[in-house]
Amino acid sequence: MKFGILFGARSYEHEISIVSAIALKNVLKSEPMFVFCDKFREFYLIEAKDMKANFFSSGNYKKSKKLLLKNGGFFAGGMFGEKKIEADVFINLIHGMDGEDGKMAALLDFYEIRYIGPRLEASAMSYNKELTKLLAVKAGVKVLKYEVLRRGDTSNFALPVILKPVRLGSSIGVSVVKDDSELEYAQDVAFEFDTEVLVEPFIEGVKEYNLAGCKIDGKIKFSIIEEPKKKEFLDYEQKYMSFSSESRAKEADISEALKAKLKESFERIYSCGFDGALIRCDFFVIDDEVYLNEINPNPGSLANYLFDDFEATINALAKNLPRERDIRIDYQFINSITSAKGKL
Amino acid sequence: MKFGILFGARSYEHEISIVSAIALKNVLKSEPMFVFCDKFREFYLIEAKDMKANFFSSGNYKKSKKLLLKNGGFFAGGMFGEKKIEADVFINLIHGMDGEDGKMAALLDFYEIRYIGPRLEASAMSYNKELTKLLAVKAGVKVLKYEVLRRGDTSNFALPVILKPVRLGSSIGVSVVKDDSELEYAQDVAFEFDTEVLVEPFIEGVKEYNLAGCKIDGKIKFSIIEEPKKKEFLDYEQKYMSFSSESRAKEADISEALKAKLKESFERIYSCGFDGALIRCDFFVIDDEVYLNEINPNPGSLANYLFDDFEATINALAKNLPRERDIRIDYQFINSITSAKGKL
Numbered sequence: 040m041k042f043g044i045l046f047g048a049r050s051y052e053h054e055i056s057i058v059s060a061i062a063l064k065n066v067l068k069s070e071p072m073f074v075f076c077d078k079f080r081e082f083y084l085i086e087a088k089d090m091k092a093n094f095f096s097s098g099n100y101k102k103s104k105k106l107l108l109k110n111g112g113f114f115a116g117g118m119f120g121e122k123k124i125e126a127d128v129f130i131n132l133i134h135g136m137d138g139e140d141g142k143m144a145a146l147l148d149f150y151e152i153r154y155i156g157p158r159l160e161a162s163a164m165s166y167n168k169e170l171t172k173l174l175a176v177k178a179g180v181k182v183l184k185y186e187v188l189r190r191g192d193t194s195n196f197a198l199p200v201i202l203k204p205v206r207l208g209s210s211i212g213v214s215v216v217k218d219d220s221e222l223e224y225a226q227d228v229a230f231e232f233d234t235e236v237l238v239e240p241f242i243e244g245v246k247e248y249n250l251a252g253c254k255i256d257g258k259i260k261f262s263i264i265e266e267p268k269k270k271e272f273l274d275y276e277q278k279y280m281s282f283s284s285e286s287r288a289k290e291a292d293i294s295e296a297l298k299a300k301l302k303e304s305f306e307r308i309y310s311c312g313f314d315g316a317l318i319r320c321d322f323f324v325i326d327d328e329v330y331l332n333e334i335n336p337n338p339g340s341l342a343n344y345l346f347d348d349f350e351a352t353i354n355a356l357a358k359n360l361p362r363e364r365d366i367r368i369d370y371q372f373i374n375s376i377t378s379a380k381g382k383l
Numbered sequence: 384m385k386f387g388i389l390f391g392a393r394s395y396e397h398e399i400s401i402v403s404a405i406a407l408k409n410v411l412k413s414e415p416m417f418v419f420c421d422k423f424r425e426f427y428l429i430e431a432k433d434m435k436a437n438f439f440s441s442g443n444y445k446k447s448k449k450l451l452l453k454n455g456g457f458f459a460g461g462m463f464g465e466k467k468i469e470a471d472v473f474i475n476l477i478h479g480m481d482g483e484d485g486k487m488a489a490l491l492d493f494y495e496i497r498y499i500g501p502r503l504e505a506s507a508m509s510y511n512k513e514l515t516k517l518l519a520v521k522a523g524v525k526v527l528k529y530e531v532l533r534r535g536d537t538s539n540f541a542l543p544v545i546l547k548p549v550r551l552g553s554s555i556g557v558s559v560v561k562d563d564s565e566l567e568y569a570q571d572v573a574f575e576f577d578t579e580v581l582v583e584p585f586i587e588g589v590k591e592y593n594l595a596g597c598k599i600d601g602k603i604k605f606s607i608i609e610e611p612k613k614k615e616f617l618d619y620e621q622k623y624m625s626f627s628s629e630s631r632a633k634e635a636d637i638s639e640a641l642k643a644k645l646k647e648s649f650e651r652i653y654s655c656g657f658d659g660a661l662i663r664c665d666f667f668v669i670d671d672e673v674y675l676n677e678i679n680p681n682p683g684s685l686a687n688y689l690f691d692d693f694e695a696t697i698n699a700l701a702k703n704l705p706r707e708r709d710i711r712i713d714y715q716f717i718n719s720i721t722s723a724k725g726k727l
Contacts, residue, residue, distance in 0.1 A: 050710065095714070141485055142503065160507045368422040373440040
């Protein structure tokens, strides 16, 4: 299986995506192709030797081969005509906008390129934190209570609260507010990134568990369950460090009963359209009840550090990708009208 | 304002879209550019004189100029290099898959092409009839009770019921079931088109009203309210006839109070992310209460027959399109890590 790794794009998490791709390169035994999407949404074929963060930040990537996305694949121009980039399956490793909001899924599906990643509908639902709540409720998984504010609205929740832009991954624009005096600034920060802001109660010391997985042959293949390191919440840099460390995470020390509950909740969420993706669900556990915190449909470096057999997992997933419904267009309708009414 | 009309694509409503584009051509005073997407998802520039149904059904469209979708627009190749199709704003007139499921929105946004039509998230929500229900509830608009079945599930609803594939526009795959003996066949038909089927009670003679509109300068510009012709439900051909008739629809004879209620419900739905689109909402009225039946985010020929001043409306809408958030990518994060840790 030859993988292509798609990363970058126009996103607040553009840089995270670069780091994520570099981390994945260091994990994979088989050498993938690297396709970088820059902030102007131009695609480039990056050679493995150039997969270093400063190759991108310096702008040197522009000397790489430019690619064109067309029916069937990414193509490089050349003296002897166009040549398709040889990859059997692409991994959508674009975080945040363009990658997780459904755009990349749409482009790849439209042009019939096979990929690991959430499909359009699942992307749209998990990119928007309010829609994620609706999805969880529909799936029968609990969520914390929440409000959605637009600019000028006031929250009815008692402090402490956590504020999050509705449509961002990572921890960008997120603040914990414990005192009234901090509220206005936290709102301003969150509204920098979206027109809608999600407010939830902030629960000091709440138990958190992360679980990743994907569906293979009709069954969920689960990662280990991780209890992420305790911090008020992970900021941008900490999150990056967590998935680029390249060391295997440790299994959380919890009861088999709780593990089973977390897995059941994961499966309920995954069944709402995530076929073809390897996702990570972040859960809270309060009074032995599982609550969905968020869905990472393209987790950093594909959460490889949570799997004992990551490469085997994605190879199996690559053989289990959903196919678009086959639609026959035969012009029966137009032909019937044309013959009934004369030429249209 | 020079419009480009995008139509066709890989959809069960491919043919409806062709007819829809022809109808729109006959309505518009200013001549638009026509961009056809065929079932192979290749784009063609269609000359106005060729805008006849059998030009497409015969395959003659393949002699038209082929276009390539790239950053900034649709481009035609030629002896003297590439030439961009001159259109200020495209109208997404692709019905069903590719057009209303969010793919076309994604492509146009990704390549920074301005367009009239629902954005990705609004498309994903309105294309899926179950998500439309969730959206309506979130917006505070009533919906009929419903179930979602997968193959093998049995409905708990008393007959008569109406069965609809979850992810299709038009009336394709829809059946009314009044007798147990019809249920199995109706399910088979619906499952031909989707893995999930929506079941609702079928209410004989329910009052139906259609209302279209779009947001211009922060205010909804409404069409007239139409009471569609009574039939059990409109089939494919009847629907086509209804929007290609080119005659103005008649305003429904209802109280001002009910009109106001319908408009308020429309506005609540539209506010859930439909900026940039001209949509039609189809409502039921039961005991003086308004229920959302469905959202048509790209209504047939843009529901022009419901507007007295259609051309002025879409010209104003074209000046009120949402813009994507501007995202600055400055590599600050990578630069800070690189300098702290040495070269990554």
